[in-house]
Amino acid sequence: MTTVDEQTGIVEVDSDLRAADGRVPGRRGLATRQKLLSATRELLDSVAYRDLKVVDIAQEAGTSPATFYQYFPDVESVMLALASDLSEAWHDDLRKLVSNRDWDGDPDGSAKVVADGMLEFWTRHKPVLRVLDLASMEGDLRFREIRAFLLAGATSALMDLASERHIPGDPMASAGVVVGMLAHVANHQHGLERWGVPHDVLVDTVAGIIRRTIVGLP
Amino acid sequence: MTTVDEQTGIVEVDSDLRAADGRVPGRRGLATRQKLLSATRELLDSVAYRDLKVVDIAQEAGTSPATFYQYFPDVESVMLALASDLSEAWHDDLRKLVSNRDWDGDPDGSAKVVADGMLEFWTRHKPVLRVLDLASMEGDLRFREIRAFLLAGATSALMDLASERHIPGDPMASAGVVVGMLAHVANHQHGLERWGVPHDVLVDTVAGIIRRTIVGLP
DNA sequence: TCCCGGACCTGACACAGCATCAGATACCGG
DNA sequence: CCGGTATCTGATGCTGTGTCAGGTCCGGGA
Structure with missing residues (x-):
């Protein structure tokens, strides 16, 4: 998603990318976020969307459910x-x-x-x-x-x-x-x-x- | 669903219609089953399949979750x-x-x-x-x-x-x-x-x- | 090199929905 | 009216959710 900040005019890629607590993620955080995305895509090959659980995504990404919620509010x-x-x-x-x-x-x-x-x-x-x-x-x-x-x-x-x-x-x-x-x-x-x-x-x-x-x- | 029993040759309408414990439902039971079906169809107008919960279906049908499982193994x-x-x-x-x-x-x-x-x-x-x-x-x-x-x-x-x-x-x-x-x-x-x-x-x-x-x- | 502050992660927890069973209740034929 | 069977449900253990407070990691400055 590419958006332009109305206030500053700054073009941001993947804007609104902020962790649950409002911080803007750095290098490490973005990598984790990416791992969660990949894990989800991976799982989707074998399990139905309906049965996609946060626990499974977190595990597949090699992290904990709590971390998931740091980057996404839900599946x-x-x-x-x-x-x-x-x-x-x-x-x-x-x-x-x-x-x-x-x-x-x-x-x-x-x-x-x-x-x-x-x-x-x-x-x-x-x-x-x-x-x-x-x-x-x-x-x-x-x-x-x-x-x-x-x-x-x-x-x-x-x-x-x-x-x-x-x-x-x-x-x-x-x-x-x-x-x-x-x-x-x-x-x-x-x-x-x-x-x-x-x-x-x-x-x-x-x-x-x-x-x-x-x-x-x- | 209409099926023919391979062994007996008997044509059954809605065969395999049996409660969780193996009994064949009577008039009252069939009515309850029907209410569950209708309730599900009704709910599907307003909530996504993904969010369809057994509790909600049971409530909409005016019965309890346990009864649901008497007639269907799952949603x-x-x-x-x-x-x-x-x-x-x-x-x-x-x-x-x-x-x-x-x-x-x-x-x-x-x-x-x-x-x-x-x-x-x-x-x-x-x-x-x-x-x-x-x-x-x-x-x-x-x-x-x-x-x-x-x-x-x-x-x-x-x-x-x-x-x-x-x-x-x-x-x-x-x-x-x-x-x-x-x-x-x-x-x-x-x-x-x-x-x-x-x-x-x-x-x-x-x-x-x-x-x-x-x-x-x- | 060491240390320190912020970025990041997670264990622990309260709660919602699932699925099961034993026991209570409703219905029907006699 | 009564006994027995069909039907229903309260109680319960378990899985997954979503939220903290507090722990760990890492990079930059002294």
Whole structure:
């Protein structure tokens, strides 16, 4: 999270980073905080968010529960931080993914690169993105905000594309639905593949929907 | 859930319905069980699954935590039962939704009815379906099975349609992706509408994707 | 080198929710 | 009205939460 202090105008990275007692953490403290974040991400591979306990995170990080509370008020806040970091990473990846793509000359290839890239990113960070999805669905405003920001880049990129092409229908709705579809397919990839749909067929199918819905080609 | 006892061949509705001590519940017991189910569904409207406590469910149902454990081993099992019931209900709704639809004469209207119907069902039962989605994503096999069964009806209906029409691409993948998209849009409807996409535009967009992807019309 | 002050960590504790059981209560057929 | 079984619950041990006061670690100054 990058923010600008309204009072001083100072740009701070990971602002509001302060321990429970109000102190600003130093080198050692930041390392501990990082260890807690990593431990949480690690645990999320094997245990459901619902069953994530402070005790376990602390143990995995090689520290005590009391220390956990020095850096985060609860487990949800760790997720928020992880999701926020991911949001940054995604915007970097996205830039490489959609910029300078030849939609006129090679619409199929372009759609495929976007579909594949997003699927890959979602698969790589599945555990955190899963929680982001759930918490958003359940109405948590802070998670919703991050999710909206995370999807906004992809959505607006596709929306612009749809607008340029003057496709029938609402560009915003089309882009929003397509991006949601990508996220959903990524999350349930495993299920579809178990149903007998191989990964590359899935990518082709999704790319086809992007092409027809956004680019406006048959 | 309807099952057939392999040994006896006896068809049982809600088989394995037995209290914690192994007794088969009578009229009064079934009523209590039902009250617990309703209470859970009720609570799910206002509190996140993650925060659903046995104490709260018991209180909402006007009984004690100990009674809860008479009928369910844990909160997850209640969700399983609710999801299972929903799965039955959906298959009934689905039958009315897709049967005798005129895809050749009125593809737009047909696609719209399916899109609208599914969105409506998902919205009506959002809390339970949300949990079903989450638990499936997190890899819980029992929830996955129910989700697969729930989506299978819609998926195979669309798959058959896609096969008949000889659309390019894999019918199974197309149907799976489209059904997933519908579920996802239903879950995140609120977000899209807040983004300024009205409900009817959303339905049109989704119907358009169904038409182009499944029916094979521009 | 030693020491000292602040940054950091943790053991101990009070409390909430989980899960279980023995015993109390409610209901039904006779 | 009574006995027996189905149903319910108060009491209880246990796991995990969240908060202190006080201990440990570390780097900079003498």
